[in-house]
Amino acid sequence: MFVLVILLYIILATGLNQFYKLTMRTMRNASAQTVGLQLVAGLSCLIFMPFFEFRFPSNPLAYLFLGLSCIFYAINNFMIANVRKNLEASVVGILEQSYTVLMTLAGFVLFGEQVTLFKIIGILMIVGGNVLVFWQQKKMKEMKYVWIGLLAYACNVAAGLIDVGYSGDFNLPFYATFLYIIPALFIFIGSRIRIVDIIKEYKQANKRDYFITGFAGGYTILCY
Numbered sequence: 001m002f003v004l005v006i007l008l009y010i011i012l013a014t015g016l017n018q019f020y021k022l023t024m025r026t027m028r029n030a031s032a033q034t035v036g037l038q039l040v041a042g043l044s045c046l047i048f049m050p051f052f053e054f055r056f057p058s059n060p061l062a063y064l065f066l067g068l069s070c071i072f073y074a075i076n077n078f079m080i081a082n083v084r085k086n087l088e089a090s091v092v093g094i095l096e097q098s099y100t101v102l103m104t105l106a107g108f109v110l111f112g113e114q115v116t117l118f119k120i121i122g123i124l125m126i127v128g129g130n131v132l133v134f135w136q137q138k139k140m141k142e143m144k145y146v147w148i149g150l151l152a153y154a155c156n157v158a159a160g161l162i163d164v165g166y167s168g169d170f171n172l173p174f175y176a177t178f179l180y181i182i183p184a185l186f187i188f189i190g191s192r193i194r195i196v197d198i199i200k201e202y203k204q205a206n207k208r209d210y211f212i213t214g215f216a217g218g219y220t221i222l223c224y
Helices: 002-024 030-051 060-086 089-110 117-136 140-163 172-190 195-204 207-223
Strands: none
Touching: 002 030, 002 060, 002 089, 002 207, 030 060, 030 172, 030 195, 030 207, 060 089, 060 140, 060 172, 089 117, 089 140, 172 207
């Protein structure tokens, strides 16, 4: 079962990168587009609620840390929308692996996980890929989005480290929904966008690409 979930995660993450890029081609308002896609992603997770134990934590700290992680997710989601629009999907896929490196290092330092040769080789390969991205990118505009992408995934790591200890206390699909809906509300309020802006972004997008992106985003985080 674990291997099946890993394979499903890889397929969904790959599809997310490709269809997100297609969806971003029609984007005019990054904030409105991000909020709309996050609503689709979050609500799609609710379909799986009946298949998981329905529970909520009694510890108020769990809700505090959930809110804090959502702030970092909101920052990540807002920045990554612009990164995906301005960089090739293959480059975004390489940058995305910086999340894996940082989380693995955090596992070594914070959680005392075992350091193995397999993990070290994996980290070196990912770092090597990111070095090639920096070496090949020549235009200052593109380099700006490379740096923004790395910062976005650093925020994603911060969010992941915060919520990793409490996600098991919630109904998992409901928790995944919160990780999309609450950041979407932060962006909606912080960017002062209107509902009509979200609808406009939806209407001008390719509907197939739009919904595949939303569903893939929701199910990717659920598998993760």
